[in-house]
Amino acid sequence: MKSITGNIAVEGKNIVKDFIIGDTTTKVLKDISLKVLKSEFVSIMGQSGSGKSTLLYILGGLDTPTRGTVSMNGIDISKFDDEKMSRIRRQKIGFVFQFYNLIPNLDVEENIMLPLLLDGKKIRDYRKRLDEILEVVGLTDRKKHTPRELSGGQQQRVAIARALMGSPDILFADEPTGNLDSKTGAEIMELLQSINKNSGQTIIMVTHSPEAAKSSDRIITVKDGVIL
Amino acid sequence: MKIILKYILTNVKERKTRTIVMLLSIVLSAVLLFVSFSIGTSYENAQQKMARGMAGSAAISVSPLSPDDTVGLDDIPELTSIKAKAGMLEGSALYHEDGYYETIDLIASDLSLLNQINKPRLVSGGDIENFTGYKVILPDRFTSKYGIEKGDTVILQINGVPTRFEVAEIASYDTVFLRHTRGATALLPESTLAEILQKKNGYSEILIEPAGDVSAGELADTLTEELSGRPLSVSKVVNEEQIEADARQKSMPFFLISFFALTMSVFIIYSSYKVITLDRLPIIGTFRSIGATQKTVTRILMLESALYGFTGGIIGILLGTVILKLILRGMGDSLSAGIEIPVVITPAAVLLSFGTAVIVSILSAWIPVRRASRLPIKDVVLGMVEEKHMPNHHAAGIGIALLVVSVLLPRLASGKFLYPAGGFSLLGLISAAIMVIPLVTNLLSKVLERVYTVIFKNEGMLAARNLRDNKNITQNITLLFISISAVIAITVVGNFVNTYITDVFNGAELQGFADGEMDEDFIRQVEGMEGIEKILPVYVFNNEMQCQDHTFSRLEATDNLELYNSMFHLIYSKKDMEVSAISAFSETRSILLNEDVLNRNDYEIGDSLTLENDSGRNTYTIAGSFKSRATDVEAVIPSAYAIPDFKPAVYHFLAYTAADPDSIMIQIRDLFGNTQNWSRTVEEFNTDALSTVGVFLEPMFSMTYLILLLAAVGIINNLLINYIQKRRSIAMYKSVGLSNRQNIKITIIESLTSGIIGAAIAIVVSYLEIQTIFLVAGPKISMSPDLDFKTFLSAGLLGILVTLAGSVVPMVKSRKMKLVEEIKFE
Secondary structure (H helix, E strand, C coil): CCCCCCCEEEEEEEEEEEEEECCEEEEEEEEEEEEEECCCEEEEECCCCCCHHHHHHHHCCCCCCCEEEEEECCEECCCCCHHHHHHHHHHCEEEECCCCCCCCCCCHHHHHHHHHHHCCCCHHHHHHHHHHHHHHHCCHHHCCCCHHHCCHHHHHHHHHHHHHHCCCCEEEEECCCCCCCHHHHHHHHHHHHHHHHHHCCEEEEECCCHHHHCCCCEEEEEECCEEC | CHHHHHHHHHHHHHCHHHHHHHHHHHHHHHHHHHHHHHHHHHHHHHHHHHHHHHHCCCCEEEEECCCCCCECHHHCCCCCCEEEEEEEEEEEEEEEECCEEEEEEEEEECHHHHHHHHCCCECCCCCCCCCCCCEEEEEHHHHHHHCCCCCCEEEEEECCEEEEEEEEEEECCCHHHCCCCCCEEEECCHHHHHHHHCCCCCECEEEEEECCCCCHHHHHHHHHHHCCCCCEEEEECCCHHHHHHHHHHHCHHHHHHHHHHHHHHHHHHHHHHHHHHHHCHHHHHHHHHCCCCHHHHHHHHHHHHHHHHHHHHHHHHHHHHHHHHHHHHHHHHHCCCCCCCCCCCCHHHHHHHHHHHHHHHHHHHHHHHHHHHCCCHHHHHCCCCCCCCCCHHHHHHHHHHHHHHHHHHHHHCCHHHHHHHHHHHHHHHHHHHHHHHHHHHHHHHHHHHHHHHHHHHHHHHHHHHHHCCCHHHHHHHHHHHHHHHHHHHHHHHHHHHHHHHHCCCCCCCCCEEEEEEECHHHHHHHHCCCCEEEEEEEEEEEEEEEECCEEEEEEEEECCHHHHHHHHCCEECCCCHHHHHHHHHHHCCEEEEEHHHHHHCCCCCCCEEEEEECCEEEEEEEEEEEECCCCCCCEEEEHHHHHHHHCCCCEEEEEEEECCHHHHHHHHHHHHCCCCEEEEEHHHHHHHHHHHCHHHHHHHHHHHHHHHHHHHHHHHHHHHHHHHHHHHHHHHHHHCCCCHHHHHHHHHHHHHHHHHHHHHHHHHHHHHHHHHHHHHHHHHCCCCCCCCHHHHHHHHHHHHHHHHHHCHHHHHHHHCCCHHHHHHCC
């Protein structure tokens, strides 16, 4: 277990999230506060509808809280405009989704490079880094393939590579093994664990699977919108 | 069944925007089909009415062989195949005012009989009463031109004698007053005209209407047999086949509109249904998982499309009827004399439009629905369905082959195969383009990727990459190209038909002409007029020059064939013929023949013809053949030989060009003084023609707007579909850092590029379509379409603008997009 006195990668303070459907307001997150330290691998667990994914998306800047703040490296990002938030997504964070979310008409290399391309970088300037990442995720021989030519496990590896390409401060993963068979799921978890161990990458992961959560340093359990 | 219906109705209600767009496209297609079918029929009907003119419902005419004789009603046998008959007295007169001469055809009949076959329609309404003595009924097209009112006195010169008539009534330019030649028709009391013509015991002709199902041909045969041996001639009033063929040619743009409307609606409904079924996959999965068979799922979805078809068809026909009435009323009103144009709604048009709306809806939905219902249940339930990828090169290969065949076929076909070949070519060109578009887009995307990277940086590169293998983009381009090419083809063909009908002098150099007796001194005076540029006096032999059995209806002689060619825009049958004819005219007795005369008499170039009139005879060699719309001359000979051979006393026709044609015309009319002449500027002539015929074409242009509206609905529908399918992909981009500004930039680049590709393909395809249309119609017309690049360019730009405007909605919607909802939705 790493020391919790290290630097804070992301901090949520008094996060409240309400969903309004028709006349009904559902309180999904009820005043949650948490800190994740740099290089930490945290799993967020909970039953369906507990609010764990909502918490992840709010921490990762893909969603905004109804109340409360989110800070990354001490900077409050919850009030950022679209332009600033997009830059944060390109440069400071990486996301891995359950359904991979790859762009079907871009090949593996282009998908991995996407955050950097959106940041105005050229593929040719990142060739070495790209090859390294492809090597790490084991897809060197698949770099010119499109997502539809890859298996589920391979697609998730591309998604992980894409999330890591810009050397983000934090990697968010929403049920990264949820759509994979157990063997492939275990491989993906092994990969995430090794990335965390070898390069000190901060990872916050939502998972249903206790098996997957075992790879992390800390497990946060969410139930009915609060951290247990 | 009840639950299925409830499910369908809930679907329709929940997806309001899509339902409206789908319904709108079906309604508009049905309206366009219905109106274009019905307007074609109504137009044919009006054409027939005009061609029949005085004859009305009569189809047969019996007249004496000698114009000096008469024919009586008693001369016609009582036959059951005859419904009605009316005797007509016919004479001619001249009306002269301010240098204008108008030919007036005088007619008279027993009004009770005339009313049976062609009752005159008075402007004031009501019936003709107290119509005796020196009274006249004139059409309002004539009276409004000369400011004549009811009760005025007009002077008509009959056989050179000025005769005064009181204008008893003013009639609509309709029924007996309708004519397709210049001048006007005047109705006189029967006894008055009989007295003037000194024909008190009979008529100039008897017009006969056949009974019920008896055809004109059958009655003509019967009467010819019954009247054999008598000095009478039986003939059909009009050549129905010719009228039908003429009307068909003029209603061509309307059918073109139908064709495009149909193609577009198929595409719109098909693409909508593809998305609807994709959207419904979870429901399909649920149905299948609880035991619904493939057939049941297909039936449920098909029932929904049938509902759209039925509703759209019914609304379309109702709306179409209103639009048709408005258009036809507009047509009638714009004619200065207000021809009553019947609204002809045939059951065939109703059935065809309704049937098409329903069948197109069902068939367009069938392919995607069938595909969806056949998917493995597990894949559907787990949301693992991906669109099948057809290898592009197969479709593109077939497309290229089809393109080649479609371009070549109308060029190779002839005779009765020409029309089917044309139809195949039009459909083939569109289908080929649809098949080739993915390949073209992919290739262009590769080129543009490099170009855009330089111009628009990485966003440009991503936009170009997004074009590749992107079905939404190819669908957009396809719809755009169909819409733009429809607008281009309809505009070009419409303008052509307009010009063809209303501007017979198109391409001819002359700006004015005079028809009357003119001697050398007259010509010299015209030559001396200020501002005159070119002048071509012509000797005219009307119905007097004979050659074996053929009498030339009009033969002209000129001393300057080169000028004659340009003045009348003579189109020679072969390219080098013009040069050889000019040289032959200066060297020997040569004759140029109208292509019709050449073919009808089986003459060959180089044959010798002996021409003969009352003054002499001589042999002329055929130096060439031509067609021309500016002159109805049958033959042209050199005046250097015509003068000694046939001794024409004066010129009868003069064509000229001038800086101010109007001023020359006024001076020419002045020179003629009180001598009979018919002198017009080309502009004046065209204005006259436009006021009667051109107005028939106005509805076509209003229909073009409907086509544009359908195209706009289609494009918006597609952009909506595009957004529905693309929003997840936008969310994916945004999740890795795409900002709104970048999204707008990429969307604009994508829209602009797909707009440009669609417009470029449309320009090429519509050019090929126009070629096909004129290759098919070509043998019957002696004029080429005016392919104004501006039309192509502006239609293309319009398409690009519509696409750009349509991308505003996705841009706005994606700004407000809830990222998490889109990403988590699977």
